[in-house]
Amino acid sequence: MSMMERSELFIGGRWVRGKGSRPIQVRNPATGERVGGASLASPADVDDAVAAARESFDSGVWAGAAPERRSEVLSAAADLLEKRAPEIARLITSELGCPIWFSERAHVPNPIRHLRYYAAMARDFTYDERRTDGVNTSLVTQEPVGVVGAVTPWNGPLSTPVLKVAPALAAGCSVVLKPPPETPLTAYHLAEALAEAGLPEGVLSVLPGDRDAGEHLVAHPGVDKVAFTGSSAAGKKIMAVCADRIARVTLELGGKSAAIILDDADVDRVVPALLPMALLVNGQACIAQTRLLVPGNRQARLVEAVAEALRAQRVGDPMDAETTIGPMVSERQRERVEGYIAVGRDEGARVVVGGARPVLPADLAHGWFVTPTLLADVDNSMRVAREEIFGPVLAVIPYDTDEQAVAIANDSPYGLSGSVWSGDEDRALAVARRIRTGMVSVNGRPQAFGSPFGGYKQSGVGREMGPEGFRIYLETKSIAVRS
Numbered sequence: 001m002s003m004m005e006r007s008e009l010f011i012g013g014r015w016v017r018g019k020g021s022r023p024i025q026v027r028n029p030a031t032g033e034r035v036g037g038a039s040l041a042s043p044a045d046v047d048d049a050v051a052a053a054r055e056s057f058d059s060g061v062w063a064g065a066a067p068e069r070r071s072e073v074l075s076a077a078a079d080l081l082e083k084r085a086p087e088i089a090r091l092i093t094s095e096l097g098c099p100i101w102f103s104e105r106a107h108v109p110n111p112i113r114h115l116r117y118y119a120a121m122a123r124d125f126t127y128d129e130r131r132t133d134g135v136n137t138s139l140v141t142q143e144p145v146g147v148v149g150a151v152t153p154w155n156g157p158l159s160t161p162v163l164k165v166a167p168a169l170a171a172g173c174s175v176v177l178k179p180p181p182e183t184p185l186t187a188y189h190l191a192e193a194l195a196e197a198g199l200p201e202g203v204l205s206v207l208p209g210d211r212d213a214g215e216h217l218v219a220h221p222g223v224d225k226v227a228f229t230g231s232s233a234a235g236k237k238i239m240a241v242c243a244d245r246i247a248r249v250t251l252e253l254g255g256k257s258a259a260i261i262l263d264d265a266d267v268d269r270v271v272p273a274l275l276p277m278a279l280l281v282n283g284q285a286c287i288a289q290t291r292l293l294v295p296g297n298r299q300a301r302l303v304e305a306v307a308e309a310l311r312a313q314r315v316g317d318p319m320d321a322e323t324t325i326g327p328m329v330s331e332r333q334r335e336r337v338e339g340y341i342a343v344g345r346d347e348g349a350r351v352v353v354g355g356a357r358p359v360l361p362a363d364l365a366h367g368w369f370v371t372p373t374l375l376a377d378v379d380n381s382m383r384v385a386r387e388e389i390f391g392p393v394l395a396v397i398p399y400d401t402d403e404q405a406v407a408i409a410n411d412s413p414y415g416l417s418g419s420v421w422s423g424d425e426d427r428a429l430a431v432a433r434r435i436r437t438g439m440v441s442v443n444g445r446p447q448a449f450g451s452p453f454g455g456y457k458q459s460g461v462g463r464e465m466g467p468e469g470f471r472i473y474l475e476t477k478s479i480a481v482r483s
Contacts, residue, residue, distance in 0.1 A: 004036035004091065006184075009045055009208075010191045012052030013201035019044035026185060029097035029327040030318050032366035038184040041207035043216040046176070049205035050222040053147045053174035056202030063144045063172040067122045070170055074119035076197035078112045081189065085109070088189050090319075092157050095183040097326040097368075098281050099318045111162035111190075114465070117450065121470050122170035130481075137483045142474040144172030145248055146224030149217040151178045151238075153230045154329055155284045157186035163453075163464045164227040165190065165204070171473035173225075176205045178217055182329050184208030215241075224248060225473065229286075231388075232413070232458040239461070250462035250472050252454055254388040255416030258291040258409035260431060262402065262422040263298060270421045271305045273444035277419065279313070279372065282326050283392035284333070286459075287417040287439070291385060293405050296398040303376050303396055307353045310372040310394075315358045325392060327368040334368040337391030341373055344384040349375040349395070380408050388414070406434045415456030419444060438463075 007023065008015040020042035026035045041049075057063050062070070081088065089103035098107065127142045150164040161177055168175050179187040191206040207213060218226050219241050225248035228238050232253040242249040259274055261267070277289045294302040318326030328334040341355050354373030372392040378385050385395050399405040409418060419441040422428035432440040438455040439447060447453075454463035462472050 004038075004185045004188070006036070006038045006188060009039055009041055010188060010204075010206040011045065011049045012056070012205055013195050013199065013203065018042060019048070021045055024181060024184070026095060026183075028094050029329050030364055030367040030369075035091075035094045036185055038208050040181055040184070041178070041209040041213045043212060045207055046209070046213055046216045046220065049176045049207055050147065050149075050217070050220050052202040052205060053176050054222045056200060057144070057147055057174040061200045062169070062174060062203045065172070067125070067127070070172065071119040071123035073194065073197045073199050074115050074122065074166060074170060077190070077193040077199075078115035078119065080193040080196055081108070081112050081115070084189060084193075085112070088158065088186065091189075092183075092186055093318050093326075095185055096154065096157055096281070097318050097329055099323045099326050101321055102281070107156070107159055111159045111166075113449065114159075114162050115166050118166040118170040118470060121167075121467065125470065132483065135483070137481050139479040139481050141477050141479065142471075143477055145473050145475050146173060147222055148173045148175045148225045148227060148473065149178070149220065149223040150175055150227045151214050151217065151230065152180065152187075154180045154182035155281050156229075157183040158190060160229050161187050161190055163469065164229075167464075167470045168227070168473045169194075169199070169203070170470060173473050174203045176207065176217060176223070178214050179206065179208045181208060181210050218242065221245065226250070227472075228252070235458075235460065248472075250464065251460040252464055253286070253416075253458060253460040254414055255286040255288070255455065255459050256291060256386065256388055256412050256414045257287060257289040257417040257419075257437065258293050258412070258435070259289040259419045259421065260293045260405045260409055260435075261295070261298075261302060262405075262420065262427065262431070263295040264423040264427075265421040266423065267298070267301055267305050270444075271302075271309050274419070274421070275306075275309055277441070277444065278394055279325060279392050282328065283337075283372075284329060284390050286388070289417060289419055290389065290394050291380075291409075292394055292396045293399055293408055294396060296400055299376075299396065299398045303352055303374070306394065306396070307374050310353045310374055313372050315369060315371060316360060317364060325372055328370055328391060329368070331368050333390065334370055337370050337389055337393060340384055340387070340389045340391070341375075341393060344375045344378070344382065344393075344395070347382045347384065348377060348379075349382060349384060350377045352376050354392075380411055386412065402431060406431060410436045413458045416459035417455075
C-alpha cells in the first residue's frame with residue numbers, strides 16, 4: 001500500500017508550511033487503516049495561493065509563453081505520470097476504495113490521455129482569426145481567462161482535477177486546485193509531475209481543504225473563473241457567489257440518469273452491459289444510471305435478471321482483482337446510502353436484493369461497505385427515484401409506451417447521462433434524441449474520446465472535455481486593425 005505523508009502544502013510550485021492548516025489522517029475505506037496524512041488548507045493559505053497565481057498570470061510567465069511551450073510541459077507531465085501509474089493506481093484505490101482494476105484501467109490512464117489531448121490542443125488551436133466586412137477588419141483573438149479556482153470531488157481523485165487543470169494550463173491560465181479531504185493525496189502526484197515537467201513557479205497550487213477553504217477560494221476577488229464538480233446544492237451556492245462579481249463559472253453537478261430499456265431489447269444482453277454503467281466507482285458516480293425504465297409487461301423478467309446479476313457481484317477488498325464492488329468512501333457516505341434505502345422502504349419500494357451490510361472477512365469488518373441493492377415497485381415521484389443516492393442502489397420503474405418512458409426520463413431535476421437499449425438502432429436513436437440530458441448511450445456504446453461532458457438542468461452549466469472543455473478557459477477579444 002502506498003503511504004504518503006504530506007504535512008506541507010503545494011503553493012505556487014513550492015512545498016510550504018501552511019498558515020493555520022490542520023493535519024488529517026487519510027484512511028482506507030475498506031479497512032479503516034491509515035493510508036497517510038495530509039494538511040487541510042486554511043483561508044490564509046488560499047490567499048497565498050491566489051496571490052501566487054495572480055502574480056504569475058499578470059507577469060506573463062505562463063500566459064505569455066508560446067503555445068508550443070505549454071504543450072511540451074503538459075506532454076512531459078503525462079509521461080511522468082505514466083511512469084508512476086502503478087503507484088498512483090494503488091493510492092487511488094487506497095484513498096477511494098474503488099476496485100484496483102478500475103483504477104488501473106480508467107482512473108489513471110484517462111487523465112494521462114487528457115493531458116496529452118490538451119497538450120496537442122494548446123499547440124494546434126487557432127488563437128487569432130481575421131474577420132472583415134469588406135471595409136473594416138477585426139482581429140478576433142482568444143486569450144486565457146486568468147486565475148482559475150478549481151474545486152474537485154473525491155470520486156475522481158486524479159481524473160477530475162486533470163479535466164480542469166489540463167485545459168486551463170493549456171490555455172495559459174494559472175490555477176489553484178482544491179481537492180477534498182476524503183482523497184487529498186492523489187492530486188499531489190499531478191502537482192509534482194507538472195513541476196518536474198517545467199511548469200513555472202506560481203502557476204499551480206494544490207490545496208486540499210474542507211468547505212471553508214473551498215468557499216474562500218470561490219469567493220476570492222483574485223479568482224477570474226471557478227470550475228467546480230460536486231453536488232447540485234453546492235453548485236447553486238457557488239453560482240450565486242460568482243454572480244456577485246460576474247466571475248466565469250463552469251459547474252459539473254449531480255445526476256439521476258435513466259436507462260430506458262425498450263420492449264424489443266434483449267434483457268440477457270442488456271443487463272451485463274448496463275450494470276457497469278450503473279455501479280461505476282461502487283455507485284459513487286454522477287453519471288451512474290440508477291433509474292432502470294422497463295416496459296411494464298417485462299418488469300418481472302428485468303427485475304429477475306438484474307437481481308441475479310447483483311447477487312453475483314463480488315463485494316470485498318478493492319485491492320483484489322476479482323472484486324467488483326468496494327466500500328463507500330466514508331462512514332458518512334455509507335450512512336447516507338443506507339438512509340436512502342430506508343426511505344425507499346418507507347415510500348413503498350420493495351427491496352429485491354441487498355438492503356443490508358454484507359458479511360465480510362474480519363480484516364474488512366471496519367470497512368464502509370454497502371451490499372448492491374435493487375428496489376422494485378418504484379414510482380418516479382419517490383425520493384429514491386428523484387434524488388442522487390451516490391451508492392450501489394438501483395430502482396426499477398415501469399412504463400407503458402415509448403412516450404411515457406421519455407416523459408419519465410425527463411421528469412427529473414437532473415440531466416447528465418442516460419442510455420437507450422433496443423434491438424432497433426434507429427428506434428433507440430430516435431428516443432435518445434428526445435432525452436433532455438448531456439450524454440446518451442445507445443446500447444451501452446462508450447462516448448468517443450474528445451466528446452463534451454456536462455449536463456442539462458441542475459446537472460450543471462458548461463461542458464468539460466473535448467474542445468468545449470478548452471474554450472471555457474479562454475476569453476474572446478476583438479481588435480480593430482488596418483485592412
